[in-house]
Amino acid sequence: RKEVEQDPGPFNVPEGATVAFNCTYSNSASQSFFWYRQDCRKEPKLLMSVYSSGNEDGRFTAQLNRASQYISLLIRDSKLSDSATYLCVVNAGGGNKLTFGTGTQLKVEL
């Protein structure tokens, strides 16, 4: 079983739609969680950290369910510019070593 699993997609959605991605992790000792965004052939960039109580940043909402070991990302009012691959990232302790999911591809269409 992979340490961090994501549905690879692609998710094709119309502009303005709401879309949600889930991610599961296997290490129950995981302590920190992030969503990164990666555009085609570019470096990953931090989208947002994920906190236990859930957190929101504009159109983006992240949730963490420790009991079920999954993380979610909700994007409201999708824009064309949201088209990218979204990487679920987990820190399982031991300093700052991160484990990356393979990513979920989002395509927002007119």
Added chain:
Amino acid sequence: NAGVTQTPKFQVLKTGQSMTLQCAQDMNHEYMSWYRQDPGMGLRLIHYSVGAGITDQGEVPNGYNVSRSTTEDFPLRLLSAAPSQTSVYFCASGDVRGGQPQHFGDGTRLSIL
């Protein structure tokens, strides 16, 4: 406002050649790391460092060496390039404390013929 700088951006090597991928950061981060990204595999950790003089292996260290003589620089050396090392390589830096995000360089695209 440089952040994490990687050089070169592109490189083609022949099997058996050696080379060094350079990585420098100007954010005074203690933690630095190297990843490779292959289609369908996600980013995999090659080596990492928690400070000058300290390095450790990640998930896929074979065929690569690193050193950390200064806080700013973390070069990755390919000892004898193999076609299986064709990949995109990313360097990242961050706070050494867990729970902090890492910042990535814009990558080196390496092809081994």
